[in-house]
């Protein structure tokens with residue numbers, strides 16, 4: 001028998017188990033129902049009046065929530081396993097009458113017992129996001145959704161800076177940042193997450209400092225590395241939307257290919273001098289799928305045709321405009337609002353101050369997202385400078 005199974009058998013022998021119906025009756029007679037599930041599980045519903053203490057801080061929170069060690073406790077989790085472990089810990093803390101609810105919340109729900117959806121936002125979140133809460137299209141449910149969302153930003157540079165800044169302000173719960181570079185003084189003309197004092201330090205660390213100062217409740221996950229065929233899938237996995245703010249073709253193609261493989265929407269942005277473009281590449285979109293980047297440009301241009309980084313320039317405010325369009329598309333995707341830029345390329349000309357829209361078609365013969373195609377694998381293209389500077 002494995003250690004885990006042996007321990008479970010011991011717990012089952014020592015901790016009394018009650019059915020969900022018994023738990024409800026015990027609660028009516030004064031027992032405390034203690035829900036030890038994680039916040040994202042509890043957001044889907046919990047037993048009315050349950051104390052939602054979570055597992056990780058249970059020992060630190062229980063005494064304040066239940067000062068009387070003689071009060072009966074019924075511990076519940078998702079399926080009735082974690083509650084056994086938690087119950088044993090509560091006995092060790094001195095609680096005299098602790099039982100575990102067999103079958104957990106899954107069984108509670110299937111037996112048709114009452115369910116309450118707890119308010120997702122605490123007082124400080126209500127204050128911070130009050131202007132979102134006033135909009136019925138976002139509201140409390142939408143804000144809670146943003147707070148549970150995970151977005152990956154490829155690049156903490158010209159496009160990633162404004163996008164990450166506003167996504168953190170909007171309360172997107174987890175922001176991943178991929179960047180292997182350090183802050184250079186020549187970045188500061190447009191990369192607004194960084195500061196003069198942080199020249200020479202890691203961009204990811206610098207971005208984290210700015211974003212956490214703006215909104216401490218956002219979790220920043222740093223990936224201080226260059227994306228390669230070996231790590232791209234592992235890094236993208238678990239995110240819901242990818243914001244591509246990369247400044248080179250090898251990364252742009254890797255991000256595209258991994259998004260195609262993982263079915264993720266890829267919010268693309270690029271800037272050059274006074275011009276920029278935005279689109280959402282999402283062949284796996286459930287209804288009305290759109291093209292991927294390779295449907296438009298099957299292969300990167302040869303290095304000799306791409307201008308060098310030193311030759312290409314960009315107006316400092318330009319990535320601000322494009323990065324914020326990317327952030328806007330990201331929030332729309334997370335909330336399922338409006339019409340995303342899937343199958344459309346929005347082109348911005350700052351000198352004429354106009355936007356032009358191009359319709360983009362999915363290529364059914366595309367090597368990556370084409371109909372019935374098996375994934376052909378990742379390619380590490382030779383690193384050379386793209387026309388885009390971010």
Ligand SMILES: [Zn+2]
Pocket residue numbers: 283291292293294295296363366367368369370
């Ligand atoms: Zn394609």
